[in-house]
Amino acid sequence: MPAGNQCDTVTWRGGTPVSSRFDDPYFSLADGLAETRHVFLAGNGLPARFRDGFHIAELGFGTGLNLVATVLAWQGAGVPGRLRYTSFEAFPMAAADMRAALAAFPGALAVAGPLLSACGAGARRFAVGPADVTLVAGDARETLPGWPERADAWFLDGFSPAKNPELWSEDLMAEVARHTAPGGSFATYTAAGHVRRALASAGFRVERAPGHGAKRHMSRGILKDAT
Structure with a gap:
Protein backbone atom coordinates (compact mmCIF):
# COMPACT_ATOMS: atom_id res chain seq x y z
CA MET A 1 0.00 0.00 0.00
CA PRO A 2 1.11 3.60 -0.34
CA ALA A 3 4.18 4.41 1.65
CA GLY A 4 3.86 6.72 4.62
CA ASN A 5 0.51 5.38 5.83
CA GLN A 6 0.16 3.25 8.92
CA CYS A 7 -1.34 -0.13 8.12
CA ASP A 8 -4.35 -1.32 10.04
CA THR A 9 -3.73 -4.40 12.15
CA VAL A 10 -6.12 -7.28 11.61
CA THR A 11 -7.56 -9.97 13.83
CA TRP A 12 -9.61 -12.85 12.49
CA ARG A 13 -13.12 -13.86 13.54
CA GLY A 14 -14.24 -17.10 11.96
CA GLY A 15 -12.11 -16.40 8.89
CA THR A 16 -13.36 -12.81 8.58
CA PRO A 17 -10.84 -9.97 9.01
CA VAL A 18 -11.66 -7.51 11.79
CA ASP A 23 -13.13 -3.30 16.19
CA ASP A 24 -15.34 -3.83 13.15
CA PRO A 25 -15.37 -6.53 10.42
CA TYR A 26 -14.11 -5.55 6.97
CA PHE A 27 -17.08 -7.30 5.38
CA SER A 28 -20.14 -9.33 6.31
CA LEU A 29 -19.57 -12.37 8.48
CA ALA A 30 -22.29 -14.07 6.42
CA ASP A 31 -20.89 -13.64 2.87
CA GLY A 32 -18.80 -10.58 2.07
CA LEU A 33 -18.92 -11.05 -1.70
CA ALA A 34 -22.70 -11.38 -1.74
CA GLU A 35 -22.91 -8.28 0.47
CA THR A 36 -20.77 -6.26 -1.95
CA ARG A 37 -22.89 -7.34 -4.89
CA HIS A 38 -26.14 -6.49 -3.09
CA VAL A 39 -25.12 -3.23 -1.46
CA PHE A 40 -22.57 -1.54 -3.67
CA LEU A 41 -23.22 -2.96 -7.13
CA ALA A 42 -27.00 -3.42 -7.14
CA GLY A 43 -27.37 -0.39 -4.88
CA ASN A 44 -25.78 1.74 -7.60
CA GLY A 45 -27.70 0.08 -10.44
CA LEU A 46 -24.65 -1.85 -11.61
CA PRO A 47 -23.69 -3.47 -13.91
CA ALA A 48 -26.55 -1.99 -16.00
CA ARG A 49 -25.03 1.53 -15.88
CA PHE A 50 -21.50 0.49 -16.82
CA ARG A 51 -19.99 2.17 -19.90
CA ASP A 52 -16.51 2.97 -21.13
CA GLY A 53 -14.94 5.48 -18.75
CA PHE A 54 -17.43 4.87 -15.92
CA HIS A 55 -15.87 6.17 -12.70
CA ILE A 56 -16.44 4.63 -9.27
CA ALA A 57 -15.12 6.32 -6.13
CA GLU A 58 -14.98 4.69 -2.73
CA LEU A 59 -14.50 5.68 0.89
CA GLY A 60 -12.66 2.79 2.53
CA PHE A 61 -10.65 0.42 0.33
CA GLY A 62 -10.24 -2.28 2.98
CA THR A 63 -9.53 -5.72 1.56
CA GLY A 64 -10.09 -4.64 -2.05
CA LEU A 65 -13.13 -6.93 -2.23
CA ASN A 66 -15.39 -4.21 -3.65
CA LEU A 67 -12.89 -3.54 -6.44
CA VAL A 68 -12.55 -7.22 -7.28
CA ALA A 69 -16.33 -7.74 -7.26
CA THR A 70 -16.69 -4.75 -9.58
CA VAL A 71 -14.13 -6.16 -12.00
CA LEU A 72 -15.94 -9.50 -12.01
CA ALA A 73 -19.26 -7.74 -12.69
CA TRP A 74 -17.75 -5.70 -15.54
CA GLN A 75 -16.23 -8.79 -17.12
CA GLY A 76 -19.43 -10.79 -16.65
CA ALA A 77 -21.46 -8.08 -18.35
CA GLY A 78 -19.06 -8.00 -21.31
CA VAL A 79 -18.70 -4.22 -21.18
CA PRO A 80 -16.11 -2.88 -23.67
CA GLY A 81 -13.57 -0.24 -22.72
CA ARG A 82 -12.11 0.73 -19.36
CA LEU A 83 -13.42 1.36 -15.86
CA ARG A 84 -11.97 3.99 -13.51
CA TYR A 85 -11.84 3.22 -9.78
CA THR A 86 -10.61 5.65 -7.13
CA SER A 87 -10.49 4.67 -3.47
CA PHE A 88 -9.71 6.81 -0.43
CA GLU A 89 -8.06 4.95 2.45
CA ALA A 90 -6.40 6.26 5.62
CA PHE A 91 -5.35 2.95 7.19
CA PRO A 92 -4.52 0.40 4.48
CA MET A 93 -4.54 -3.31 5.07
CA ALA A 94 -1.24 -5.12 4.64
CA ALA A 95 -1.04 -7.07 1.38
CA ALA A 96 -0.60 -10.41 3.21
CA ASP A 97 -3.81 -9.83 5.18
CA MET A 98 -5.56 -8.74 2.00
CA ARG A 99 -4.58 -11.99 0.33
CA ALA A 100 -5.81 -14.02 3.30
CA ALA A 101 -9.13 -12.16 3.32
CA LEU A 102 -9.75 -12.60 -0.40
CA ALA A 103 -8.86 -16.31 -0.17
CA ALA A 104 -12.36 -16.83 1.26
CA PHE A 105 -13.72 -16.08 -2.24
CA PRO A 106 -11.91 -18.20 -4.85
CA GLY A 107 -13.58 -16.40 -7.76
CA ALA A 108 -12.42 -13.05 -6.39
CA LEU A 109 -8.91 -14.23 -5.58
CA ALA A 110 -8.56 -15.53 -9.14
CA VAL A 111 -8.53 -11.96 -10.54
CA ALA A 112 -6.86 -10.25 -7.57
CA GLY A 113 -3.23 -11.01 -8.50
CA PRO A 114 -2.47 -7.53 -9.94
CA LEU A 115 -4.10 -5.89 -6.92
CA LEU A 116 -2.06 -7.90 -4.43
CA SER A 117 1.17 -7.33 -6.34
CA ALA A 118 0.56 -3.59 -6.58
CA CYS A 119 -0.37 -3.22 -2.92
CA GLY A 120 2.62 -5.28 -1.86
CA ALA A 121 4.86 -2.93 -3.84
CA GLY A 122 3.22 0.21 -2.43
CA ALA A 123 1.79 1.30 -5.80
CA ARG A 124 -0.88 3.97 -5.89
CA ARG A 125 -1.85 3.57 -9.55
CA PHE A 126 -2.28 0.20 -11.23
CA ALA A 127 -4.62 -1.85 -13.40
CA VAL A 128 -6.76 -4.84 -12.42
CA GLY A 129 -8.15 -6.28 -15.63
CA PRO A 130 -10.36 -3.56 -17.17
CA ALA A 131 -10.08 -1.26 -14.14
CA THR A 143 -7.79 14.42 0.55
CA LEU A 144 -11.30 14.46 -0.98
CA PRO A 145 -11.81 18.27 -1.02
CA GLY A 146 -8.82 18.71 -3.30
CA TRP A 147 -9.63 15.77 -5.58
CA PRO A 148 -10.19 17.17 -9.10
CA GLU A 149 -12.54 14.42 -10.31
CA ARG A 150 -16.20 13.49 -10.06
CA ALA A 151 -17.54 9.95 -9.77
CA ASP A 152 -20.51 8.34 -11.47
CA ALA A 153 -21.07 6.09 -8.45
CA TRP A 154 -19.86 6.08 -4.84
CA PHE A 155 -19.24 3.09 -2.59
CA LEU A 156 -19.49 4.47 0.96
CA ASP A 157 -17.79 1.66 2.85
CA GLY A 158 -16.19 3.07 5.95
CA PHE A 159 -16.44 1.16 9.19
CA SER A 160 -19.62 1.50 11.26
CA PRO A 161 -20.64 5.14 11.80
CA ALA A 162 -20.66 4.47 15.54
CA LYS A 163 -17.02 3.34 15.44
CA ASN A 164 -15.66 5.44 12.56
CA PRO A 165 -17.70 8.68 12.60
CA GLU A 166 -15.00 10.59 10.69
CA LEU A 167 -16.06 8.97 7.39
CA TRP A 168 -19.74 9.83 7.86
CA SER A 169 -19.73 13.49 8.84
CA GLU A 170 -22.03 16.06 7.26
CA ASP A 171 -19.05 17.93 5.82
CA LEU A 172 -17.62 14.81 4.18
CA MET A 173 -20.98 13.77 2.74
CA ALA A 174 -21.21 17.25 1.23
CA GLU A 175 -17.82 16.65 -0.42
CA VAL A 176 -19.07 13.33 -1.76
CA ALA A 177 -21.98 15.15 -3.41
CA ARG A 178 -19.68 17.86 -4.75
CA HIS A 179 -17.55 15.15 -6.35
CA THR A 180 -20.46 13.31 -7.96
CA ALA A 181 -21.26 13.63 -11.67
CA PRO A 182 -24.77 14.73 -12.71
CA GLY A 183 -27.11 11.78 -12.23
CA GLY A 184 -24.51 10.02 -10.14
CA SER A 185 -25.32 7.72 -7.26
CA PHE A 186 -24.18 6.37 -3.93
CA ALA A 187 -24.82 3.18 -1.97
CA THR A 188 -23.89 2.15 1.54
CA TYR A 189 -24.65 -0.67 3.95
CA THR A 190 -25.64 1.75 6.74
CA ALA A 191 -29.15 3.10 7.28
CA ALA A 192 -28.16 5.35 10.20
CA GLY A 193 -30.49 8.33 10.30
CA HIS A 194 -27.77 10.96 10.64
CA VAL A 195 -25.96 9.56 7.60
CA ARG A 196 -29.11 9.60 5.48
CA ARG A 197 -29.90 13.12 6.60
CA ALA A 198 -26.38 14.31 5.80
CA LEU A 199 -26.56 12.83 2.30
CA ALA A 200 -30.00 14.34 1.72
CA SER A 201 -28.76 17.73 2.88
CA ALA A 202 -25.83 17.38 0.49
CA GLY A 203 -28.19 17.03 -2.48
CA PHE A 204 -28.95 13.31 -2.86
CA ARG A 205 -32.41 11.87 -3.22
CA VAL A 206 -31.97 9.23 -0.50
CA GLU A 207 -33.94 6.07 0.02
CA ARG A 208 -33.75 3.23 2.50
CA ALA A 209 -33.62 -0.20 0.87
CA PRO A 210 -33.53 -3.83 2.05
CA GLY A 211 -30.14 -4.71 3.46
CA HIS A 212 -28.02 -7.80 2.95
CA GLY A 213 -28.58 -10.96 4.96
CA ALA A 214 -29.77 -10.31 8.49
CA LYS A 215 -29.33 -6.54 8.09
CA ARG A 216 -32.77 -5.04 7.61
CA HIS A 217 -31.87 -1.85 5.75
CA MET A 218 -29.20 -0.08 3.70
CA SER A 219 -29.18 3.32 1.95
CA ARG A 220 -28.85 4.38 -1.66
CA GLY A 221 -29.49 7.53 -3.62
CA ILE A 222 -29.19 9.62 -6.77
CA LEU A 223 -27.82 13.15 -6.97
CA LYS A 224 -30.67 15.58 -7.57
CA ASP A 225 -30.64 17.77 -10.65
CA ALA A 226 -29.23 21.24 -10.04
CA THR A 227 -31.87 23.95 -10.00
Whole structure:
Protein backbone atom coordinates (compact mmCIF):
# COMPACT_ATOMS: atom_id res chain seq x y z
CA MET A 1 0.00 0.00 0.00
CA PRO A 2 1.11 3.60 -0.34
CA ALA A 3 4.18 4.41 1.65
CA GLY A 4 3.86 6.72 4.62
CA ASN A 5 0.51 5.38 5.83
CA GLN A 6 0.16 3.25 8.92
CA CYS A 7 -1.34 -0.13 8.12
CA ASP A 8 -4.35 -1.32 10.04
CA THR A 9 -3.73 -4.40 12.15
CA VAL A 10 -6.12 -7.28 11.61
CA THR A 11 -7.56 -9.97 13.83
CA TRP A 12 -9.61 -12.85 12.49
CA ARG A 13 -13.12 -13.86 13.54
CA GLY A 14 -14.24 -17.10 11.96
CA GLY A 15 -12.11 -16.40 8.89
CA THR A 16 -13.36 -12.81 8.58
CA PRO A 17 -10.84 -9.97 9.01
CA VAL A 18 -11.66 -7.51 11.79
CA SER A 19 -10.01 -4.12 12.15
CA SER A 20 -8.10 -3.87 15.42
CA ARG A 21 -8.28 -0.09 15.17
CA PHE A 22 -12.06 0.11 14.80
CA ASP A 23 -13.13 -3.30 16.19
CA ASP A 24 -15.34 -3.83 13.15
CA PRO A 25 -15.37 -6.53 10.42
CA TYR A 26 -14.11 -5.55 6.97
CA PHE A 27 -17.08 -7.30 5.38
CA SER A 28 -20.14 -9.33 6.31
CA LEU A 29 -19.57 -12.37 8.48
CA ALA A 30 -22.29 -14.07 6.42
CA ASP A 31 -20.89 -13.64 2.87
CA GLY A 32 -18.80 -10.58 2.07
CA LEU A 33 -18.92 -11.05 -1.70
CA ALA A 34 -22.70 -11.38 -1.74
CA GLU A 35 -22.91 -8.28 0.47
CA THR A 36 -20.77 -6.26 -1.95
CA ARG A 37 -22.89 -7.34 -4.89
CA HIS A 38 -26.14 -6.49 -3.09
CA VAL A 39 -25.12 -3.23 -1.46
CA PHE A 40 -22.57 -1.54 -3.67
CA LEU A 41 -23.22 -2.96 -7.13
CA ALA A 42 -27.00 -3.42 -7.14
CA GLY A 43 -27.37 -0.39 -4.88
CA ASN A 44 -25.78 1.74 -7.60
CA GLY A 45 -27.70 0.08 -10.44
CA LEU A 46 -24.65 -1.85 -11.61
CA PRO A 47 -23.69 -3.47 -13.91
CA ALA A 48 -26.55 -1.99 -16.00
CA ARG A 49 -25.03 1.53 -15.88
CA PHE A 50 -21.50 0.49 -16.82
CA ARG A 51 -19.99 2.17 -19.90
CA ASP A 52 -16.51 2.97 -21.13
CA GLY A 53 -14.94 5.48 -18.75
CA PHE A 54 -17.43 4.87 -15.92
CA HIS A 55 -15.87 6.17 -12.70
CA ILE A 56 -16.44 4.63 -9.27
CA ALA A 57 -15.12 6.32 -6.13
CA GLU A 58 -14.98 4.69 -2.73
CA LEU A 59 -14.50 5.68 0.89
CA GLY A 60 -12.66 2.79 2.53
CA PHE A 61 -10.65 0.42 0.33
CA GLY A 62 -10.24 -2.28 2.98
CA THR A 63 -9.53 -5.72 1.56
CA GLY A 64 -10.09 -4.64 -2.05
CA LEU A 65 -13.13 -6.93 -2.23
CA ASN A 66 -15.39 -4.21 -3.65
CA LEU A 67 -12.89 -3.54 -6.44
CA VAL A 68 -12.55 -7.22 -7.28
CA ALA A 69 -16.33 -7.74 -7.26
CA THR A 70 -16.69 -4.75 -9.58
CA VAL A 71 -14.13 -6.16 -12.00
CA LEU A 72 -15.94 -9.50 -12.01
CA ALA A 73 -19.26 -7.74 -12.69
CA TRP A 74 -17.75 -5.70 -15.54
CA GLN A 75 -16.23 -8.79 -17.12
CA GLY A 76 -19.43 -10.79 -16.65
CA ALA A 77 -21.46 -8.08 -18.35
CA GLY A 78 -19.06 -8.00 -21.31
CA VAL A 79 -18.70 -4.22 -21.18
CA PRO A 80 -16.11 -2.88 -23.67
CA GLY A 81 -13.57 -0.24 -22.72
CA ARG A 82 -12.11 0.73 -19.36
CA LEU A 83 -13.42 1.36 -15.86
CA ARG A 84 -11.97 3.99 -13.51
CA TYR A 85 -11.84 3.22 -9.78
CA THR A 86 -10.61 5.65 -7.13
CA SER A 87 -10.49 4.67 -3.47
CA PHE A 88 -9.71 6.81 -0.43
CA GLU A 89 -8.06 4.95 2.45
CA ALA A 90 -6.40 6.26 5.62
CA PHE A 91 -5.35 2.95 7.19
CA PRO A 92 -4.52 0.40 4.48
CA MET A 93 -4.54 -3.31 5.07
CA ALA A 94 -1.24 -5.12 4.64
CA ALA A 95 -1.04 -7.07 1.38
CA ALA A 96 -0.60 -10.41 3.21
CA ASP A 97 -3.81 -9.83 5.18
CA MET A 98 -5.56 -8.74 2.00
CA ARG A 99 -4.58 -11.99 0.33
CA ALA A 100 -5.81 -14.02 3.30
CA ALA A 101 -9.13 -12.16 3.32
CA LEU A 102 -9.75 -12.60 -0.40
CA ALA A 103 -8.86 -16.31 -0.17
CA ALA A 104 -12.36 -16.83 1.26
CA PHE A 105 -13.72 -16.08 -2.24
CA PRO A 106 -11.91 -18.20 -4.85
CA GLY A 107 -13.58 -16.40 -7.76
CA ALA A 108 -12.42 -13.05 -6.39
CA LEU A 109 -8.91 -14.23 -5.58
CA ALA A 110 -8.56 -15.53 -9.14
CA VAL A 111 -8.53 -11.96 -10.54
CA ALA A 112 -6.86 -10.25 -7.57
CA GLY A 113 -3.23 -11.01 -8.50
CA PRO A 114 -2.47 -7.53 -9.94
CA LEU A 115 -4.10 -5.89 -6.92
CA LEU A 116 -2.06 -7.90 -4.43
CA SER A 117 1.17 -7.33 -6.34
CA ALA A 118 0.56 -3.59 -6.58
CA CYS A 119 -0.37 -3.22 -2.92
CA GLY A 120 2.62 -5.28 -1.86
CA ALA A 121 4.86 -2.93 -3.84
CA GLY A 122 3.22 0.21 -2.43
CA ALA A 123 1.79 1.30 -5.80
CA ARG A 124 -0.88 3.97 -5.89
CA ARG A 125 -1.85 3.57 -9.55
CA PHE A 126 -2.28 0.20 -11.23
CA ALA A 127 -4.62 -1.85 -13.40
CA VAL A 128 -6.76 -4.84 -12.42
CA GLY A 129 -8.15 -6.28 -15.63
CA PRO A 130 -10.36 -3.56 -17.17
CA ALA A 131 -10.08 -1.26 -14.14
CA ASP A 132 -7.62 1.62 -13.86
CA VAL A 133 -7.21 2.02 -10.11
CA THR A 134 -6.02 4.99 -8.04
CA LEU A 135 -5.54 4.68 -4.28
CA VAL A 136 -5.60 8.01 -2.46
CA ALA A 137 -3.73 7.69 0.83
CA GLY A 138 -4.71 9.65 3.91
CA ASP A 139 -7.72 11.00 5.75
CA ALA A 140 -10.55 11.55 3.24
CA ARG A 141 -11.56 14.70 5.11
CA GLU A 142 -8.27 16.15 3.90
CA THR A 143 -7.79 14.42 0.55
CA LEU A 144 -11.30 14.46 -0.98
CA PRO A 145 -11.81 18.27 -1.02
CA GLY A 146 -8.82 18.71 -3.30
CA TRP A 147 -9.63 15.77 -5.58
CA PRO A 148 -10.19 17.17 -9.10
CA GLU A 149 -12.54 14.42 -10.31
CA ARG A 150 -16.20 13.49 -10.06
CA ALA A 151 -17.54 9.95 -9.77
CA ASP A 152 -20.51 8.34 -11.47
CA ALA A 153 -21.07 6.09 -8.45
CA TRP A 154 -19.86 6.08 -4.84
CA PHE A 155 -19.24 3.09 -2.59
CA LEU A 156 -19.49 4.47 0.96
CA ASP A 157 -17.79 1.66 2.85
CA GLY A 158 -16.19 3.07 5.95
CA PHE A 159 -16.44 1.16 9.19
CA SER A 160 -19.62 1.50 11.26
CA PRO A 161 -20.64 5.14 11.80
CA ALA A 162 -20.66 4.47 15.54
CA LYS A 163 -17.02 3.34 15.44
CA ASN A 164 -15.66 5.44 12.56
CA PRO A 165 -17.70 8.68 12.60
CA GLU A 166 -15.00 10.59 10.69
CA LEU A 167 -16.06 8.97 7.39
CA TRP A 168 -19.74 9.83 7.86
CA SER A 169 -19.73 13.49 8.84
CA GLU A 170 -22.03 16.06 7.26
CA ASP A 171 -19.05 17.93 5.82
CA LEU A 172 -17.62 14.81 4.18
CA MET A 173 -20.98 13.77 2.74
CA ALA A 174 -21.21 17.25 1.23
CA GLU A 175 -17.82 16.65 -0.42
CA VAL A 176 -19.07 13.33 -1.76
CA ALA A 177 -21.98 15.15 -3.41
CA ARG A 178 -19.68 17.86 -4.75
CA HIS A 179 -17.55 15.15 -6.35
CA THR A 180 -20.46 13.31 -7.96
CA ALA A 181 -21.26 13.63 -11.67
CA PRO A 182 -24.77 14.73 -12.71
CA GLY A 183 -27.11 11.78 -12.23
CA GLY A 184 -24.51 10.02 -10.14
CA SER A 185 -25.32 7.72 -7.26
CA PHE A 186 -24.18 6.37 -3.93
CA ALA A 187 -24.82 3.18 -1.97
CA THR A 188 -23.89 2.15 1.54
CA TYR A 189 -24.65 -0.67 3.95
CA THR A 190 -25.64 1.75 6.74
CA ALA A 191 -29.15 3.10 7.28
CA ALA A 192 -28.16 5.35 10.20
CA GLY A 193 -30.49 8.33 10.30
CA HIS A 194 -27.77 10.96 10.64
CA VAL A 195 -25.96 9.56 7.60
CA ARG A 196 -29.11 9.60 5.48
CA ARG A 197 -29.90 13.12 6.60
CA ALA A 198 -26.38 14.31 5.80
CA LEU A 199 -26.56 12.83 2.30
CA ALA A 200 -30.00 14.34 1.72
CA SER A 201 -28.76 17.73 2.88
CA ALA A 202 -25.83 17.38 0.49
CA GLY A 203 -28.19 17.03 -2.48
CA PHE A 204 -28.95 13.31 -2.86
CA ARG A 205 -32.41 11.87 -3.22
CA VAL A 206 -31.97 9.23 -0.50
CA GLU A 207 -33.94 6.07 0.02
CA ARG A 208 -33.75 3.23 2.50
CA ALA A 209 -33.62 -0.20 0.87
CA PRO A 210 -33.53 -3.83 2.05
CA GLY A 211 -30.14 -4.71 3.46
CA HIS A 212 -28.02 -7.80 2.95
CA GLY A 213 -28.58 -10.96 4.96
CA ALA A 214 -29.77 -10.31 8.49
CA LYS A 215 -29.33 -6.54 8.09
CA ARG A 216 -32.77 -5.04 7.61
CA HIS A 217 -31.87 -1.85 5.75
CA MET A 218 -29.20 -0.08 3.70
CA SER A 219 -29.18 3.32 1.95
CA ARG A 220 -28.85 4.38 -1.66
CA GLY A 221 -29.49 7.53 -3.62
CA ILE A 222 -29.19 9.62 -6.77
CA LEU A 223 -27.82 13.15 -6.97
CA LYS A 224 -30.67 15.58 -7.57
CA ASP A 225 -30.64 17.77 -10.65
CA ALA A 226 -29.23 21.24 -10.04
CA THR A 227 -31.87 23.95 -10.00
